[in-house]
Amino acid sequence: MVSTKELLAQRLQQNTQKHQLAQKEHVNDVKELRRNVQINDIQPSPNQPRKVFNQNDIEELAASIEEIGLLQPIAVRRLHDKYELIAGERRLRAHQFLNKNIIEVIVIDASDEDVALLTLAENLKREDLTDYEIYVGLNGLDEKLKKNKQKLAKSLGMNREDMYKYLSFEKLPKELIDDLEQQPALLARTAATAVKKFLSDYVEHDFAKAALLEAWQKLLNKEVEQTKLALFAEKILKSKQTKQPIKTSIVHKIEYDGKVAGNIKFDHSTLKVSLKMNELDEKSLSDLEQFLKNLLIKNKKSV
Structure with a gap:
């Protein structure tokens, strides 16, 4: 069984090939659709555990995007007449720093549980996420997900001992x-x-x-x-x-x-x-x- 973290990594790898692949719908374990959307229509993720965003990093990313464009779309899901961010807050903030109105996204058809896990998994692969922020992400998960800690730890690619420490x-x-x-x-x-x-x-x-x-x-x-x-x-x-x-x-x-x-x-x-x-x-x-x-x-x- 592919873990949530591995699934996300697969998706992100697929996204980097966007210039070589024709525009089309991607169908894996969840339905994905690529499109451009208004940045004002994107709401922040309630599952975002990160408390601190380094402004210098955001500005460096913005400079890169300004020069070569966005190589990897952000991930969102449809929420009524808006969108909710799943992964890519740094890229979104970089676009906002550049005063851009539109950003390329992948729209994912996912449940609340899927979104919570994907957001946490996307952050876990970054080394600069603090232990407290990881705890915030874990604590924000649905109680049903947290009940089986061994299964949850496995799906996020961590051992159960570390999970209890968090x-x-x-x-x-x-x-x-x-x-x-x-x-x-x-x-x-x-x-x-x-x-x-x-x-x-x-x-x-x-x-x-x-x-x-x-x-x-x-x-x-x-x-x-x-x-x-x-x-x-x-x-x-x-x-x-x-x-x-x-x-x-x-x-x-x-x-x-x-x-x-x-x-x-x-x-x-x-x-x-x-x-x-x-x-x-x-x-x-x-x-x-x-x-x-x-x-x-x-x-x-x-x-």
């Missing part, structure tokens, strides 16, 4: 979800699973959520990495119980030009700076040493 987001507090709606890359599925376990382990503890929100604020301030969020929340909780200070170190990566050159590690008493030696020449090392001395002198005077 669904861990549904157990997070509203405060975290609100932030993830704005910044979906803040938390990955493994970290979300750890947070879910933390809340489950301390479900009867009155301060568990408060400890998590305190740790979350540290994450927002880039003082805690997402992989250590649940562990840090647990340390906060135990610190409140024992009235002892939290003994943990915080690590900040030093990055530039897409590379990690070192890190800054600190706790309540010590700060350490680690850098790869191939990133520094002798003069730079001397300048760094002088900078740290000046920093200490400045802080001593201000105390």
